[in-house]
Amino acid sequence: MPNVIEIQGLTKAYGGKVALKDIDLTIGAQEVIGLIGPNGAGKTTLIKLICSLLRPTRGTIAVHGKDITKDVGYKARMAYMAENAGYYEAMSAFEYLNVFGRYHSVPDMRKKSIECLSEVGLRDHGDERIATFSKGMKQRLGIARCLLNDPELVLMDEPLTALDPRGKADVIGLIAALRDRGATVIISSHELRYMDDLCDRLCILKDGRLVEDGAPQAIARKAGFLHYELLLRRPLTNEDDIRAMFPEIVELSCTNNLLRLKVNDAGGFEKCFLRFLLDNDIEFTLQSHQLDQIYSEHFKEADR
Amino acid sequence: MSGQRRMFIKVARATAEESMVSGQYAMSLFVASLVTSLFIMFTSYFPESGVKGNLAMAVYVAMMVVMVVAAVLATASFSGEIDGRTMDLLFSLPIGRSTLYLGKLAGIMVAMVPVVAMPFITYLLLLSTVTGAVSHILLSMAAGLFVLSVLMIAAIVAAVAFLSLLLRRTLYTLGAAGAYLMTMIFLAPTLNDFSGQRIVYAPDYALLFPFPYAVIAAATKSVRVLNEVDPLLYVTLLLFILIATVLGLAVIRRMEL
Numbered sequence: 378m379p380n381v382i383e384i385q386g387l388t389k390a391y392g393g394k395v396a397l398k399d400i401d402l403t404i405g406a407q408e409v410i411g412l413i414g415p416n417g418a419g420k421t422t423l424i425k426l427i428c429s430l431l432r433p434t435r436g437t438i439a440v441h442g443k444d445i446t447k448d449v450g451y452k453a454r455m456a457y458m459a460e461n462a463g464y465y466e467a468m469s470a471f472e473y474l475n476v477f478g479r480y481h482s483v484p485d486m487r488k489k490s491i492e493c494l495s496e497v498g499l500r501d502h503g504d505e506r507i508a509t510f511s512k513g514m515k516q517r518l519g520i521a522r523c524l525l526n527d528p529e530l531v532l533m534d535e536p537l538t539a540l541d542p543r544g545k546a547d548v549i550g551l552i553a554a555l556r557d558r559g560a561t562v563i564i565s566s567h568e569l570r571y572m573d574d575l576c577d578r579l580c581i582l583k584d585g586r587l588v589e590d591g592a593p594q595a596i597a598r599k600a601g602f603l604h605y606e607l608l609l610r611r612p613l614t615n616e617d618d619i620r621a622m623f624p625e626i627v628e629l630s631c632t633n634n635l636l637r638l639k640v641n642d643a644g645g646f647e648k649c650f651l652r653f654l655l656d657n658d659i660e661f662t663l664q665s666h667q668l669d670q671i672y673s674e675h676f677k678e679a680d681r
Numbered sequence: 682m683s684g685q686r687r688m689f690i691k692v693a694r695a696t697a698e699e700s701m702v703s704g705q706y707a708m709s710l711f712v713a714s715l716v717t718s719l720f721i722m723f724t725s726y727f728p729e730s731g732v733k734g735n736l737a738m739a740v741y742v743a744m745m746v747v748m749v750v751a752a753v754l755a756t757a758s759f760s761g762e763i764d765g766r767t768m769d770l771l772f773s774l775p776i777g778r779s780t781l782y783l784g785k786l787a788g789i790m791v792a793m794v795p796v797v798a799m800p801f802i803t804y805l806l807l808l809s810t811v812t813g814a815v816s817h818i819l820l821s822m823a824a825g826l827f828v829l830s831v832l833m834i835a836a837i838v839a840a841v842a843f844l845s846l847l848l849r850r851t852l853y854t855l856g857a858a859g860a861y862l863m864t865m866i867f868l869a870p871t872l873n874d875f876s877g878q879r880i881v882y883a884p885d886y887a888l889l890f891p892f893p894y895a896v897i898a899a900a901t902k903s904v905r906v907l908n909e910v911d912p913l914l915y916v917t918l919l920l921f922i923l924i925a926t927v928l929g930l931a932v933i934r935r936m937e938l
Contacts, residue, residue, distance in 0.1 A: 397735060425769075425938070428769075428772070428773045429936045430769050430772050430773065430774070430937065430938045431938075432937060449775050449777055450684075450777070452773060452774055452775040452776075453773075453775040454777075455773065456773075457769075457770065457773035459766065459769050459770065461766065462766060462767075462769075462770065463766030463767040463769065463770070464767070465764040465765075476695060477774070479691055479695065479776070480691055480692075480774045480776060481774070481775075481833075520771075589856065639927075
């Protein structure tokens, strides 16, 4: 599949502070890329550079083979959702979409607005003023705006920030719908457990450098061990049996029904272990995700 | 029509519509008209100033209101978008930054023309009601003054748009624009007086605000009264608009959000 974005030697400095350094990245069509990293790692800077809200200090970004500093045409099929995006609060949702639809030359604006608002569950709020919307409703409206021009490239900076769990799940569903429509999606977030399911590829940024780039499973394997935390309904009585049955378990501890596992997985552990839990009628809830562990290992030093 | 030209028209149209649907816009039309009417009523007690002098004075006073409206609209269109974090969304659209800037300026001017016209319409309507007819000379003077007023407002809009992009914050821009206008309101007459002409109610008086003209006018002592408009005035205003626009373009093209 042809590349949608090609980034070469991208560096961005604010005065003397380097926010991004020598980033090389190629993103193919219909890929969903997750940018993860702590605050100040350079996620927002990278997204803004792709949107040409910022100018690179060095390096190039090409979308569909064209240098973005020379041609704004790629934005016709691009959608950008900023972190804490602003809204024209005095407008209704319909009026707001109308403003952006006009610039994208959407033919039947009213019909398209209704479609987009229906898709994000705001159909009945189209005539209400945005000022009366909750944070979650505004995020949905932002996504509705992103749907207006049937984008091929969608950039979302922290779209899950400040949403309640249901709001997060809804927004994740909407992003998945964008992916299913064939859009290339670049999303930055701290919500690692959602990123794993949603993204085809993860890019971990640390101090402005790209330290990991690959499929979530590949990154997990590269990290060496898999980590699991399971909250069990009843205490585990057969720890030794488990160790014997699963030699790939390197560490096992169970306190207050919280089972912690460190696994040297060669593949297939999850399925076998799940079968074991079900066969022994042990109910459980997954407490922490593999990516949390990888993330905390990568940024141990930064957190200190 | 090329893509960016189409975008220019769309931006101008959206900006004009956005400005004109606001409650403040209707209020500014009303206030410009009201100030003119009240001023005419007041000056009717001083018949010695003459019809032409009254028109010039009315325009001078009404233009103060109009200038403030222009400054507020220009601030809202640039600093307001940056402050409200909507400018980055506009930058993410397939609109060149120069197109966006020029489109917004054009849109503001489209919205401002009826506000600028309001004092003239009010004055001429009142005069025709009282006297039954308006002289050809007065109409021609009003037309000349109107064109100059539009140019002056364009100069204010371009200057405030530039300040707006430079300072980015609505409050700072309004403060700087206010300081600029106040300086010009007081500086221009002072410079004008220094030029030795002591023109009190000249129409040019109202149009001295853009700083370069005030300086040139004072330096060259070229200010003339009433219907004899100095061509230098047009040239200076156009030059001022051009410089402010080019500066604004330079800022927006390099702007990072």
